[in-house]
Amino acid sequence: MRVLGAVTVVALAAGLVAGLGLAPREVTQGNVQRIMYLHVPSVWVAYVAFAVVFVASIAYLAKRGDAADRLAHASAEVGVVFTGVTIATGSIWGKPTWGTWWTWDARLTSVSILFVMYLVAAFNIPLVHFSVIWWRTLHQPPSLMTPGPAMPRVIIAALLVNFVAFSLLYVYFVAKRVHLLRREAEAAA
Amino acid sequence: MPDNWGFVLAAYGLAAVVLIGYWRMLVRQESDLEDRSRLAPSSGHLTPGSQTTSARAGERSHAAPISGHPRPKPDSRDPLQ
Numbered sequence: 011m012r013v014l015g016a017v018t019v020v021a022l023a024a025g026l027v028a029g030l031g032l033a034p035r036e037v038t039q040g041n042v043q044r045i046m047y048l049h050v051p052s053v054w055v056a057y058v059a060f061a062v063v064f065v066a067s068i069a070y071l072a073k074r075g076d077a078a079d080r081l082a083h084a085s086a087e088v089g090v091v092f093t094g095v096t097i098a099t100g101s102i103w104g105k106p107t108w109g110t111w112w113t114w115d116a117r118l119t120s121v122s123i124l125f126v127m128y129l130v131a132a133f134n135i136p137l138v139h140f141s142v143i144w145w146r147t148l149h150q151p152p153s154l155m156t157p158g159p160a161m162p163r164v165i166i167a168a169l170l171v172n173f174v175a176f177s178l179l180y181v182y183f184v185a186k187r188v189h190l191l192r193r194e195a196e197a198a199a
Numbered sequence: 200m201p202d203n204w205g206f207v208l209a210a211y212g213l214a215a216v217v218l219i220g221y222w223r224m225l226v227r228q229e230s231d232l233e234d235r236s237r238l239a240p241s242s243g244h245l246t247p248g249s250q251t252t253s254a255r256a257g258e259r260s261h262a263a264p265i266s267g268h269p270r271p272k273p274d275s276r277d278p279l280q
Contacts, residue, residue, distance in 0.1 A: 042203040045210045095214050102210040106203040
């Protein structure tokens with residue numbers, strides 16, 4: 011656990027340097043676009059967390075194993091934390107770029123549903139992801155997986171470093187939470 | 200467009216506060232559990248294994264407390280003891 015924690019801290023530091031230092035100033039938005047290196051990896055972790063909740067919950071229903079139950083519990087909790095970070099950083103990014111902290115845009119609303127109703131989050135994730143395609147939204151469409159002019163390589167690299175860092179942070183938090191839940195169960199037995 | 204570094208710092212600062220706060224909560228819970236498990240044996244917490252031993256000992260517990268005066272062995276006592 012300590013090694014994972016140390017690797018995560020190093021990855022987060024690298025992500026910070028890449029996002030705030032190495033990545034170039036974006037032409038249209040200016041430096042405020044650097045929030046992307048925080049916002050997008052956070053929502054990535056939220057997606058992964060709720061997908062893990064979905065799979066672990068099905069595994070629990072099928073086999074009634076305590077390990078699957080603990081994994082679902084831990085992943086849901088960590089997912090809510092990262093969804094909160096996504097909404098907060100998105101709101102801060104929205105003010106200078108869209109002129110508003112909050113609007114009932116399809117993407118923003120569906121992420122809020124994800125945050126509030128994390129128990130059924132697995133069914134909401136496709137809605138969150140495709141909301142910018144299915145509806146006309148203020149939020150921009152997916153940047154990485156849509157055809158069109160490619161992002162500069164240095165921006166993609168900085169984003170990938172942060173994806174890795176946030177994924178490691180997710181694994182670290184979930185491992186720690188699962189360990190705590192196991193010890194709580196042992197203490198209560 | 201202006202650079203809006205204030206918004207960038209606010210976003211990174213807020214994320215740091217939330218994530219470090221969550222990490223600290225996990226660490227605090229872990230140390231609470233460690234404290235509780237350290238205190239558990241002296242507060243009479245029974246684990247499945249110790250329950251059997253305690254129940255057996257509870258029938259006729261004549262064991263001297265460790266911190267008390269040691270009892271002399273029966274064959275070393277004189278009749279007046």
